[in-house]
Amino acid sequence: MLPYDALEALARERLPQAVYDYFAGGSGEESTLADNSAAWARLRLRPRVLRDVSSVDTSTELLGTPLRAPVLVAPTAFHSLAHPEAELATARGTREAGSLLVLSSRASRRIETVASHAGPWWFQVYVFRDRGLTRSLVQRATAAGARALVLTADTPYVGRKRRNRGDCSLLLPDEDLLANLEGLTHRSLAEQAPDVTFADIDRLRQDSGLPVLVKGVLRADDARECLHHGAAGLIVSNHGGRQLDGALATADALPEVVEASEGRVPVLVDGGVRSGRDVLRALALGARAVLLGRPILWGLATDGADGVRQVLNFLREDTSHALALAGLPRLSDVGPDLLAPRRP
Incomplete structure (x- = not known):
């Protein structure tokens, strides 16, 4: 695989400017x-x-699922903007790499079709203004074989993007934009609900019977409240820097959330992970695994399913190389002593 900067540059050459900026x-x-x-x-x-x-x-293993490496595919929307095969290619590449896909609610292919191409997968959930739509999507994902739900909790409204050149959804045909939202009477009903609360964790568990992880946690008090409402895992995330600008980096937030979890549930992290060294850093801070967002999109844009597989295989191999150089033969050998004290 190309170095990350070169991979992004190649994807940028192949994508329309508005899509790249999105x-x-x-x-x-x-x-x-x-x-x-x-x-x-x-x-x-x-x-x-x-x-x-x-x-x-x-x-490693995560919620009972064996994985070749502690690297998952984060939920990102509208993969048909990056490649004609869209999430179908992402699912195949992820499966071939022995990883796990977190499928976005705003996928541009139907849940059931993506599931037929996927290995193990989780379903990312927004609580929509139309709660019935949320319930329907969760029921479909459960029936299609999702092993867990991932509630995105940091998006009561969509953050304003400085370099957006208009609404990229306008570039999508309705069959892509509304791939999983059939029967919707008005698009505003598919906007995220600003009144989502911790109680929605309980509702999702009851509606699906699946474990529910909460994505977007950056604080210890929020972590504890999520656990109180039955969260099966926590994902430290600032939405790839796409929500509240000025929010702290996920590497800085991770130790606080890990401490608050008290080892009761797995803590995952995304945001800016680009190398095997970053994976080791995340594990040393207490994460069980990391998730990749943009690198997967760049791989998809450059070479479809093969590009996705290459990104995941590269990071697995780079993690193995970093472990060896650190004198650690197994992931279980990674601990906080791997990190030097933080500089003042």
Whole structure:
């Protein structure tokens, strides 16, 4: 696989400018977007020496699902903007890499069709203004084989993007834009509900019978409240810098959320992860796995399912290489002692 910057540059060449800006952009002045990657780089590693790393194992499991590496595919919308095969290609590439797909509610292909191409997958949920629409999507995802739900909790309204050049949804035909929203009487009903609360975690659990993870958690008090309402996992995320600009980077928020979870549920993290070293940093801070958003879109845009598979395989191999250089033959050997004290 190309280095991340080169991969993004190639995807940019192949995408219309408005589509590239839609995927790449952050909210406000994009300070959080920039800080997500910079925050991982600020964490210095303390490798061990004279350890036998002739064999390195990156495999793990998450909520009962075995994975080749602690790297998942984050939910992102409208993959048909990136490639004609859209989420079908993403699902195949993810399956072939031995990873797990989190399918967006705003996918541009039907849930059931994507599921037929996927390996293990979770379904990302927005609580819409039309609660009946949310319930219908959850029921369909459950019937199609989703193993968990991921409630996106940080989007009561959509953050304003500085470099958006209009509404990218206008570039989508209705069969893509409304792929999973048939019967919708007005598009405003498919907007996120601003009155979503912790009680919606309970409702989603009851409606689906599936474990519910909450995505968008950046604070200990929110983490504890999510657990009180039965969350099966927490995802530390600032929506890739696309919501409240100035929100802290996920690497900076992760330790607080991990501490609040007290080991009761897995804590995952996304935002700015670009290398195996970043994966090690996340694990050393207490995460069980990371999720990739934009890198998957760039891989999809450049080479469809093969591009997605290559991105995931590269990060798995880079994680294995980083483990070996750190003197750690297994993921379970990664602990907080891998990180140097933070600089004042």
